[in-house]
Amino acid sequence: MTTASQKGSLGRVAHSSQPWLHQHSQEIQAFGSVRQFPLGLSHDARMYSCERLNRILADAQILYGLYKKHHWLMRGATFYQLHLLLDKHAGEQIQLIDQIAERVQTLGGIAVGDPRHVAEITCVPRPPNGCEEVPAMLSRLLEAHEIILIEAHDAAPRVAEMGDDGTNDVLVSNVIRTNELQAWFLVEHLVDTPLVRA
Numbered sequence: 001m002t003t004a005s006q007k008g009s010l011g012r013v014a015h016s017s018q019p020w021l022h023q024h025s026q027e028i029q030a031f032g033s034v035r036q037f038p039l040g041l042s043h044d045a046r047m048y049s050c051e052r053l054n055r056i057l058a059d060a061q062i063l064y065g066l067y068k069k070h071h072w073l074m075r076g077a078t079f080y081q082l083h084l085l086l087d088k089h090a091g092e093q094i095q096l097i098d099q100i101a102e103r104v105q106t107l108g109g110i111a112v113g114d115p116r117h118v119a120e121i122t123c124v125p126r127p128p129n130g131c132e133e134v135p136a137m138l139s140r141l142l143e144a145h146e147i148i149l150i151e152a153h154d155a156a157p158r159v160a161e162m163g164d165d166g167t168n169d170v171l172v173s174n175v176i177r178t179n180e181l182q183a184w185f186l187v188e189h190l191v192d193t194p195l196v197r198a
Helices: 045-073 079-106 115-121 132-161 163-188
Strands: none
Touching: 045 079, 045 115, 045 132, 045 163, 079 132, 079 163, 132 163
16 A cells, blocks of 8 residues: 555655555465476476475475474484484475475476475374474484385386476485485484494
């Protein structure tokens, strides 16, 4: 809404340093749709890729949240090492989240971003609100990684069959490799081996 101080002579809007606050708009692109971009990919291929990527994106955002939560709540003798490791993994997940979201946008789609929408889409089970024991926290992270990896391993060849090599590359080079490496680092903390004598 224009205020009297923002209008100049003849009803024109004058330049002002007053920000235009409380603006709202109608939705200009619906979630689950794609715009036509000159990418050499069919509408169906781009729709399919965006759908698969958004599922992985939602799970990755939940995994990032779990990493931060468990980083804060870490306990016990391995506190320092795991506190740092989980924060490192969270940082890598946030980069991966951005790569996946930008791929959706590159295809003309809408990346899932609102946490409430993410919660509706994700397949990662909700943890308790409180603190679990350390092995349970690590197991929960590993289960989330596996959910993402199963989805990515299934989606990668399917998007390639539809000609979407770019999405296949994101899934294989970024999603799969990052999640496999992080899972390896976590799973080794759950091996019950003696520390001093065999």
